Amino acid sequence: MPHIIIEYTDNIKSEADISNLLKKINHVFTTRSHLFPIGGVRSRAIELHDYCVADGTQDDAFVHVTVKIGAGRSVEDKKETCDTLFEVIKDHFFDLYTKRYLALSLELVEFSEAGTYKHNNIHKRFKKS
Template sequence: MHRLKEKNLPHCIIEHSSSIEVEDLNQKVFLGALESRLFETDGRDIKVRSIAYEHYQTGTAKDAFIHVTLRILCGRSDSDKELLSSSVMSKLESIPLVNASITIEVVDIDRNSYRKKVV
């Protein structure tokens, strides 16, 4: 299967409850994206950032959560997207959590409107 490699992507945005220890959360998402083999082999094009939430509601209880949005340039196959989300999920599943949810979504970035400039 041909894998389209794009420089400067993906953007991995992690949202999580502040109750989750995040010492290696970014690293786990980075490694999951890297191990998908969809990007540069040294990982230089993988960007990861996280946001902790103090104020949130998850149904009727305040359960912990991790939600990862993987933003990639459009044009990838469904199987590539599934591979990416599965690879990241396998890394996140190694975090010892209790009463927490982990969700991942892969979102296409429109190539025509995406811009990047390093200054």
């Protein structure tokens, strides 16, 4: 953990540079390895083809980022991480935001470890000997 899911409308695909955004997002978490083990960071994007924004009369767009983490981090750490992440997202879309109608949002979902199952050998690569 964390798992980061970006949902974005297909009407911004050509300008959104989603691959680069994924790398920027991962960087936010991998530079906080004391909070989020690097081997558990996963980000992905889902391009949406079926959606309706506002009243549906314009070519409006949105990007919604969901961050899923296990419980156990302080309120301050979660806030600092999400504040930083949202600034990265806003900065990434700055030019596009100035040219068109675009809604950006971020949601943090925290859940109990009792509700997750994991089998991951990637962590070994990042453990200090």
